[in-house]
Amino acid sequence: MRDDRKSMIEPQSGGRLAHDLGGFLEHLLCHGIDVSISKEETLKQPYEERTDALLLLLSAAGRGLLNVHAMRRASEQFNHEDYLKLSYYDRWLRAMVALCIEEGIFSEEEWLVKRQQVKRQSEAIQRRKSD
């Protein structure tokens, strides 16, 4: 993966990357983020629970596949808008995919083929359901 984060430091952010949120209230407000803290706790969706497990397995100490520092680095490669718009697990999914490709665990082509295949499967099931 190219480290092309230079482009991700936006001029108005004064050199701050998207994940670096401490103190930046105005920044959230100008991205239309509600700054009140919602204490409501919803159950995780099944896919989020599985993402959580993948994340922990891949970054587990001693596995040597994707260390926690590389995982964090990959999760920081978002522009401000995407970082704030995407959910926590959706960010981590993108980060894991990028890192797996970078580490050669699978190739970008393999990834695109697989993603397309899953997409088609789900569309097929939907069609069956709405018959």
Next chain:
Amino acid sequence: MTEVQEFQIGQMVNVKSVCTNKHHRVPFYLKGKIGKVTEYLGLVENPESAAYSKYNLDVYPLYRVCFKQTSLWGGEQNGEIYADLAGKWLFEVEV
């Protein structure tokens, strides 16, 4: 890179005001700010290199630094923030 304790407990330090798009663990809001070293936390895995290769296994000295709310954003007198920062991001302040 130095791998020994460079700062003493109680010493005032300034956080380097450097912006980089490389992975590092120094929040923007502490950059350029002055705090007091409260603890030496020993040598820890250096995330700045480990983030780019699992074969980079160097370490760096880590310090706990206390910042007054007043020195960060004119916050209240009775508030402090503690953060764990690498020695390479700190430099001595003349007091």
Next chain:
Amino acid sequence: MPTEHSHGHPTDPDIDAHALSEGQILEMALRELLIEKGVVTQPELNEQMNRTASQSASFGASVIARAWKDEEFKRILLNNPKAAITDLGYDVSQMPDLVIVENKSQIHNVVVCTLCSCYPRYMLGPPPEWYRSAAYRARIVRDPREVLLEFGLKLPPDIKIRVYDSTADLRYMVMPLCPQGAESMPIDKLAALVTRDSMIGVGTPRLL
């Protein structure tokens, strides 16, 4: 959950009549590819999910309650949390290092990770959504007293608030003060007072 389109097809639990979300597609594709490549196995994933499901704040609460009752244990716990927890018979050797910060009558501690969402999961279970939210991460370092008020915790102005920003690979949790009048209660009753939020620092234990 039966829907009007349900004709008894065997289905993935996630798939209903709606299109899969982008996140669901990414997860399914990533998981299938990692399993095909032999990087992870389904049993490993199941085991990990079980591990996560077994972690909860009640473990942290039991450790805090014990410290309230046992000065010597408390001393060791604050000094070397993992060693103290190991002494209780738990294997935490693979877990990240832990720091427990003790509330005092004049000092209230609260924990955040402004750069990501580091959290002592093995003590407190998975983090609540608000802990990972942009709002909490942005605001607690800047206006802690106001944020704590939003959590229903009104601290007198003479109480100092210390915010711990978990910037390195140390996980932080708070040892709250034992509520006055509770000191003589047995450990299990005390543990029931120690909420997850009080160990993050956005609440305090209260007598029920």
